[in-house]
Amino acid sequence: MFKQLFGRKPIRRATIPATTQISKNQTASPFNQGLALELQDNLAMIKMQMHNPSDLMIREFTIGEEQHPCALVSFDGLVDTTLINDQLLKPMLHSYHHAAASPTELMTILTQQILTTYDLEIEDVVDDMLSALMSGNTLLLLDKLQQGILISSCGWKTRAVEESQTESIIRGPRVGFSEDLRTNTAMIRRRIKDKNLVFDTYQIGSRGKREVVVTYIADIVHPELVKEVTRRINTIDIDDIEGSGYLEQWIADSFLSPFPVILNTERPDKVSGSILQGRVGILVDGDPFALILPITFASSMQSPEDFYQNWLISTLTRALRMISAFIATFLPALYIALLEFHHGMIPSKLAFSIAGAREGVPFPAVIEAFVMEFTLELLREAGLRLPKPIGQTIGIVGGLVIGESAVAAGMVSPVMVIVVAVTAIASFSLPSYSFAISLRMMRFGIMLIAAVFGLYGIILAYIMINIHIVNLKSFGIPYSTPFAPIFIRDWKDLILRAPLFFLRKRPKMLQTKNEERMLPRRK
Known part of the structure; x- marks a missing residue:
């Protein structure tokens, strides 16, 4: 079936010989x-x-x-x-x-x-x-x-080093990667002045021959992780990888999962911090985004700014992001379920207020929610594609005008506009754009389940999502780590961001060769 649909069978990562791509490259050129x-x-x-x-x-x-x-x-x-x-x-x-x-x-x-x-x-x-x-x-x-x-004698025009456009922070370095590979490796080298910092270079693509750099710290990273990354890169058989997105899709563990199992970032401090923990970074020539692996579910909730702020502030913001992820995924579905199936769970005064606001609305809650969410996604996509000044105007003015006009025309209720707005704000608060898109995509499916089964369907969807997360892996690391399997030591840098002097060891789940992040205290 996969061969008929996609032209080839799905790759089984554990069975591909490491010499497949190398032998092809040796004989392909005349x-x-x-x-x-x-x-x-x-x-x-x-x-x-x-x-x-x-x-x-x-x-x-x-x-x-x-x-x-x-x-x-x-x-x-x-x-x-x-x-x-x-x-x-x-x-x-x-x-x-x-x-x-x-x-x-x-x-x-x-x-x-x-x-x-x-x-x-x-x-x-x-x-x-x-x-x-x-x-x-x-x-x-x-x-x-x-x-x-x-x-x-390379001398082509390159973009100057600028601030990251997709990962803005309040406090921290104001530099982001550019399209020049050597500039990007120099940024990492300037941050980590360690003789064990390694840059392994590969040429990917039978025609494009694009340079790909795998970076890690030799005396920290687990050797099997580097070997697995190298093996997967050697399996790439394509004319050219036009960016890190091609590489990410090729070496990812599961192409059917909506969750990103490889993190992409424009920030050099995020890459250097990750490889100091024992992870691996990948840079692609001509692309300002670097890849970080392996990652977990919690990695998408963390920001480099967490380590530049006081630990209490960082802990609070991480907790807010967790709540925001839940709101961005389930809030419209909960509204539909309560309004259509479980009226008794709504407080009386709030139920009367919602009923009064919905008076005259011709559509059921599920149609109302789908129309508003679909309109919001259109506005969001239009704002991304238009020039920045016009895009920001379209996003703000368009949302206000359409929402107000829809309420005035009696097509949607004011409560529905509030629910959609809170959901959008919650999705914007997540630091990982890829992870936020995954939640937005699942939100529509959960809304449909809630319209058919109510709260029982939402609970079932929540259980299925957790089962999928527990079974998902990122380069051998369970995606649900350190929740399951449990690594209590890693909980210091999970939702709680403990004070820096308590983070003396690297994450246990990465099985690094050198666990110590700080020298022992002098007696």
Whole structure:
């Protein structure tokens, strides 16, 4: 059935061999060959294999007393032309005093005495050279030599480091990741000056060859977690991953679950804090969002600001988020159930007030709730897609105008508008956007169940959600941890955020190699 619907069978994570993707990549490319002896033949081969692109720049020149033919090859827009002119062309064109008996000796002189760039390497496989060119490197070719020199010269335009747009906080660092991978790794390196901080780099995609960096602290993280992350990344068989969302969907434990089992964030402090706990971070080139794994249900309720504020304030805000998650999921369904099935559970004065407000409303509560919730989702989506000033205006003015007009026309009751508004505010208070979307999606199903079965249906839905959470895993860690299985020590940083000097050990559920977060107190 899965093969007919989706074109392939679902992946069973525990049975995929770790060498599947590696063996495919080794045999997929037809250009795993060396260079020719003649320089012009090599330039013609590069043009042919790249289909003679208009942005391919080739600068031919001669160097040395023997006037040895050479060529610089790069892509316009991907390289720093100032670096090429000042640190490559000028030193080589003014190197007449160097004499070399062979092209091999000339290459040695170039790499050891003339070229002033920091990062360069000698390459002899054409496919690797082409991949490096498309990554912003410059290729130096010499006549009568079947090797080339790859020089790091990346210089494309990048967005400046700005504040995170999706995870705003009151107190804390004001920086967020950008689309440049090296800028993002440098942000983490600046925060964690530890020799055991590791950045493992992978190239994903048979055509895109996008760089993916897996970061962790070697003497903290559990080795099996790193091995499992590596194995799942090696199973990716796709043309290109256009962002971290592709990677997240590919390596996640369950594609049928509405809950995110991998956390995404724009904040470097959130990533560094997570890997200090013993988790793994993943960065994708060209994407300002990083991935954190493994996570639990409670991870989506926590914010980096919890550790920048007093522990009492942080505990209060976490408790409010838990209540907000319940309200965002069940409040409309509870309103429908009480109004349609369980009138006796409503206090008399409140029941009379609701009945008076609903006088003249032509629709039952369930239709009223669905119409208002659907309208709210439309306004929310429209506000995201429109330019910021217009989007904010549409969200505020649109909600006020539509709500007031609907009440004035007698289509919905004022109580229903209040219920929908409180539900929307509760969903906005959650720090994880992906988790909030999951709750919004489940809310519609629970509303339908409440319209058919009343409170019994809501209780049944609540039990089913808990069963699903208990059975869900994130890279081997139960999603309900530390509630079930119970790790009492981890409850210090759950809903309660204990004072920092009580958080002396890392989460027990991660089974880290080094549990101590603080040095023992001096006697």
